[in-house]
Amino acid sequence: MWKFCLSASIILSLLYDPVSGFVSCSPNPCENNARCIKNSLGNANCDCPPEYVGEYCQYKNPCNTGGLTCQNGGTCNVILSPTRGPTFQCSCPIGYTESFCEVPVSNNPCNDNPCANGATCTLSSLTSYTCTCPLGYKGRHCTEVDYCAGNPCHNGNCISLANSYRCNCHEGFNGPDCKIDVNECSRNPCKRGRCINTYGSYK
Secondary structure: OOOOOOOHHHHHHHHEEOOOEEOOOOOOOOOOOOEEEEOOOOOEEEEOOOOEEOOOOOEEOOOOOOOOOOOOOOEEEEEOOOOOOOEEEEEOOOOEEOOOOOEEOOOOHHHHOOOOOOOEEEEOOOOOEEEEOOOOEEOOOOOEEOOOOOOOOOOEEEEEOOOOEEEEEOOOEEOOOOOEEOOHHHHOOOOOOOOOEEOOEEO
16 A cells, blocks of 8 residues: 655645636645635635735735834835745835835925925925915915915805905805895795795795
């Protein structure tokens, strides 16, 4: 009688189809408490916990080690290699460079602080930017006073002017700040009935 002893790598190779995924989840080929999940086509793959990556979740996730990774809002991307363990690469936001996105790009327009009054400068490319204005300011560089910032038009739309504001009142209201309720009943809109004025309308 012949006895065969199959290694773990041979067993995994019998269970895995490189085109479609795992052929079977029994026995479970996934490591580190990962789940083996079958799709509607009958193929299966390992659903790795965040701490692990790889076909069998056999590698620690280099983006989730708690060590030094991508800085300044960079995105950490896992790179899997068939011949060595996983590594990571940072996708840097506009304005930062180097392996960990730790170095600001020199000569970008936000370095000159073009946004006034405490506004935030955000690069849209290495040559262009936008300013996010604080409450009370507007304009490309947040240098214009926004007279509508305090919502002075109670029942209307506010338009900020050079030195003041103007309210476009909703129907049923008037006055400089749209606070006055129009009495629609003064126009006798009810042909055969008694008109009752309501806030902003009538019945």
